[in-house]
Amino acid sequence: MAGRIEDYALIGDMQTAALIGRDGSADWLCLPRFDSHAVFAGLLGTEEHGFWRVGPAHPAGGDPPPADRRRYRGDSLVLESEWDTPRGTVRIIDFMPPRENHAPQLVRIVEGVSGRVRMRSALRMRFSYGWVVPWVHKEGRRTVAVAGPDSVWLDTEADTYGKDLTTYSDFTVGPGDRVAFTISWEASHRPAPELPEPEEALRTTEDFWREWVETCTYHGPYREAVVRSLITLKALTYAPTGGIVAAPTTSLPEEIGGVRNWDYRFTWLRDAAITLSSLLRTGYREEARAWREWLLRAVAGDPENLQIMYGIAGERELSEAELSWLPGYEGSKPVRVGNGAAGQLQLDVYGEMVEALHLGHMTGLARNDYAQLLQLKLIGYLEDHWEEKDEGIWEVRGPRRHFVHSKVMAWVAVDRTVKLIESGDVDGPLERWRNLRDEIHRQVCEKGYDKERNTFTQSYGSKELDASLLLIPQMGFLPPDDKRVIGTIEAIQRELTTEDGFVLRYPTSSEAGADGTAENVDGLAGEEGAFLACSFWLADDLAMIGRVDEARKLFEKLLALRNDVGLLAEEWDSARQRQVGNFPQAFSHVPLIDTALRLTASGAYGV
């Protein structure tokens, strides 16, 4: 039943988010937090797993057709979908008001534009990701669904009726008519949530986003794409704690029908750190400060116990489980909740965290002694562990390796800390860490570089390439004009790009191990799409080595992959010409912003 991934638009209240299809169906919503159980899980199954569709009533009783037009209202997260029907035009305004002291709400206002259009709302709530059919009853005009810890309340002035375990409303709108529907969540043991005020909520929601966007300091040629990406990143931020989810979904597949289905509703140190850097570069200091506070709380304790990811409030227990009753998006099984990568060793996260703290320092974010103490402790940990094998940036589920990118990022962590000590802001073992920095650099250049092919490699001694190597010049490990950097960029262009010019993370086909047996580096079956972040990194590198026209063309091709409301998933399936992976994905929108800033600075646009 679910549409293509790019058929969805995001609305959210910075504590959770919903995906609304072009057909007016809300097919994904977790309440009350991003990582709570879904009330609508139709995205990963069928209508039986929960949805809420509002749209023109089909004369023959079928589902509404896709909307003819969709857009966000200005620079906001308020979605407008419009249908032209034989009887007239109708608009639906969908949004989630940022929470203050009220319950989480999803508001849908139906507005007649012209003619008289017959409409239908069909609401099927299924708690626990489509597993539990709640008990639904009326309390006055309110409809309430209750099961276990959850209650969801439907409020509307339209008449409702129940049929086939679904709550319906059939009504007609003419020009200027507005009929509002609101669902609110409340813990089932608590009193009913207050009656919503949808029109007032619409005003405050639009005001909130307009004011938030005013802070943006980027006014270049890609402003529309940058602002939409920033709004998306803000929507993925869990306001009470400052934690940032990698995406609001679980198990949207990296390969349609495949097993590469992961839960992204957590805060990865890596993803959050790069998000923070983009926010800082575009003027959003408050979010950066809040994330730094989140980080200090989450990682508090012995650096030996640091995890690469946490729950949005800093939770450590993220055990991975499979939801057997869900058939998966277009049959992509298993559907997973929790994420086993939480227990991995990924040495690159030290570099990404320190880089984000360093940028905060450089851009004048108020000094925080604990942040500096944390930075010193992280380097103390790296001193003892940087020579270990790890699972790396891609969180492979195959054997640990000496991933070159991990070592480069270890170098970044030490380099930025040496600079911090040199600035006189903190004390630390300067000479020892300068030597450590040199030692890491020497080892990477010796063991991670293939002289014959003039390219860095995925791991020490391997012949494989890896798109994370594109970060070498961006991190300042080597200058862009170094022949080894140029060789690596060209090798990746030759060997890791799809026919339509986008970049794969690494080859997913098997390579022969030392013992002659075939071994897939990520330990997983199947293949995956081009990784959008890596494709943006290639555009960055091309700009850095002076091939700015090529960089701009690639960037603009990437912009063209965004859906009609400017959103990107994690990957692009070139064969099917479809977005794949969790959606929308911070790790795609962050490099979009970064590349836009780089191209703008280099004057490479509009050539």
Ligand SMILES: OC[C@H]1O[C@H](O[C@H]2O[C@H](CO)[C@@H](O)[C@H](O)[C@H]2O)[C@H](O)[C@@H](O)[C@@H]1O
């Ligand atoms: O490819 C296998 C791994 O895929 C996921 O990780 C990816 O998403 C993360 C969040 O955006 C990102 O930080 C990481 O670089 C990506 O590889 C998944 O979360 C892992 O469990 C899985 O092993």
